[in-house]
Amino acid sequence: QQAAVPSRPSDSNLRSPICCIMGHVDAGKTKLLDCIRGTNVQEGEAGGITQQIGATYFPAENIRDRTKELKADATLEVPGLLVIDTPGHESFNNLRSRGSGLCDIAILVVDIMHGLEPQTIESLNLLKMRNTEFIVALNKVDRLYGWKTCRNAPIRKAMKQQSEDVKNMFKTRVNEIVTQFKEQGLNTELYYKNKEMGETFSIVPTSAISGEGIPDMLLLLVKWTQKTMTKKLTYSEEVQCTVLEVKVIEGHGTTIDVVLVNGVLHEGDQIVVSGMQGPIVTTIRALLTPHPMKELRVKGSYIHHKEIKAAMGIKITAQGLEHAVAGASLHVVKPNDDLKYIKKAALEDVESVLSRIDRS
Ligand code: GDP
Numbered sequence: 001q002q003a004a005v006p007s008r009p010s011d012s013n014l015r016s017p018i019c020c021i022m023g024h025v026d027a028g029k030t031k032l033l034d035c036i037r038g039t040n041v042q043e044g045e046a047g048g049i050t051q052q053i054g055a056t057y058f059p060a061e062n063i064r065d066r067t068k069e070l071k072a073d074a075t076l077e078v079p080g081l082l083v084i085d086t087p088g089h090e091s092f093n094n095l096r097s098r099g100s101g102l103c104d105i106a107i108l109v110v111d112i113m114h115g116l117e118p119q120t121i122e123s124l125n126l127l128k129m130r131n132t133e134f135i136v137a138l139n140k141v142d143r144l145y146g147w148k149t150c151r152n153a154p155i156r157k158a159m160k161q162q163s164e165d166v167k168n169m170f171k172t173r174v175n176e177i178v179t180q181f182k183e184q185g186l187n188t189e190l191y192y193k194n195k196e197m198g199e200t201f202s203i204v205p206t207s208a209i210s211g212e213g214i215p216d217m218l219l220l221l222v223k224w225t226q227k228t229m230t231k232k233l234t235y236s237e238e239v240q241c242t243v244l245e246v247k248v249i250e251g252h253g254t255t256i257d258v259v260l261v262n263g264v265l266h267e268g269d270q271i272v273v274s275g276m277q278g279p280i281v282t283t284i285r286a287l288l289t290p291h292p293m294k295e296l297r298v299k300g301s302y303i304h305h306k307e308i309k310a311a312m313g314i315k316i317t318a319q320g321l322e323h324a325v326a327g328a329s330l331h332v333v334k335p336n337d338d339l340k341y342i343k344k345a346a347l348e349d350v351e352s353v354l355s356r357i358d359r360s
Contacts (some may be wrong), residue, residue, distance in 0.1 A: 012077040015262055016057070016311040017225035018102055021201040022126070023109030024117035028139040031208035032109060035166035036066070036218065054085040055259060055313025059292045067219040068233060069154050077226045078233065081218070082311040084259065086111065100260050102242055104232060105225050106134035106268065107217070112173050112205070113143050116180040124184055133228070135202045135220055142207040144169050150314045156192060171253040174203065190219055198228065235310065237264035243273060246321060258314050258330055265314065265332065266307045272342045273321065274328035274350035279343040280320050281297040288315040288325055327353040
């Protein structure tokens with residue numbers, strides 16, 4: 001099955017922003033992604049999925065469709081959104097840091113009933129350290145006592161349907177959580193009241209169960225990244241690509257899951273990947289992606305591509321990947337490139353990855 005390169009608006013030269021999702025365990029990270037995808041990874045579609053990094057591509061058409069009630073179709077300039085999902089378990093610090101290091105923006109999920117929790121603060125510190133932009137998804141608004149469900153509605157529309165009691169409870173919770181963020185040295189504000197985006201972080205109330213606020217969250221992510229990160233998101237010919245995981249897949253042998261941050265990959269490209277026993281020089285046999293809105297980790301049919309433009313989560317099959325090192329870069333060898341320099345870069349890369357693993 002061959003597929004066209006994902007469509008992109010003709011007048012834009014931007015790649016898809018990469019977004020990661022972080023927060024305390026049980027805040028609703030998986031459920032939020034399921035809600036946007038319309039799938040059910042949380043209830044076992046993926047089986048054992050929690051120990052890996054996942055990547056899901058949301059094409060602009062889907063985002064446009066989900067946000068149409070907010071009447072903002074004209075503003076989408078990026079081809080889509082790539083969401084990286086990192087495991088929550090403590091022993092996966094290294095994977096979490098690898099995933100979050102790739103992202104242009106993060107969603108920090110906070111449970112409205114619990115406020116800031118230990119792993120929320122841990123995530124915050126990681127975001128501060130890397131200077132990563134983020135928005136807060138204040139999740140589980142449907143748990144406010146007496147909440148009236150308005151399935152998939154923009155949050156202000158949903159809020160208008162609520163009783164005074166619910167509105168007051170909501171205000172109290174939001175104020176408490178804004179104070180908790182202030183204690184961490186950060187200004188936050190409900191996104192529709194936020195006049196100082198960039199200095200004050202935006203809060204989007206959401207429900208991952210009934211979908212209220214999801215349109216707002218998607219639109220905010222896309223609008224904010226394409227407005228403030230134009231340079232970073234400008235599509236480049238230079239390939240920037242990171243190996244997330246090395247996996248044996250039935251029928252494909254050893255494969256690597258990568259995130260293509262910028263540039264384009266082709267079937268047949270000569271690549272250099274860092275390996276435990278030195279740089280691996282090989283040729284891309286197949287470029288595979290899951291179907292849009294599906295998880296890279298979930299077993300299923302893959303789409304074969306002749307070429308893929310960034311940003312995308314991709315499974316690559318090639319010979320000799322058995323000792324590839326996750327966390328390192330993938331380099332593409334172009335006709336005039338000196339293979340010696342690329343191999344040297346791959347060698348240095350593996351040293352820096354291994355020293356990071358030692359420290360974590
Ligand atoms: P994660 O650990 O952050 O990935 O959290 P999960 O997505 O696994 O969610 C933890 C629990 O909270 C699950 O039982 C979800 O069904 C539930 N949950 C997640 N989001 C919501 C929400 O918006 N509203 C309600 N009522 N429950 C939610």
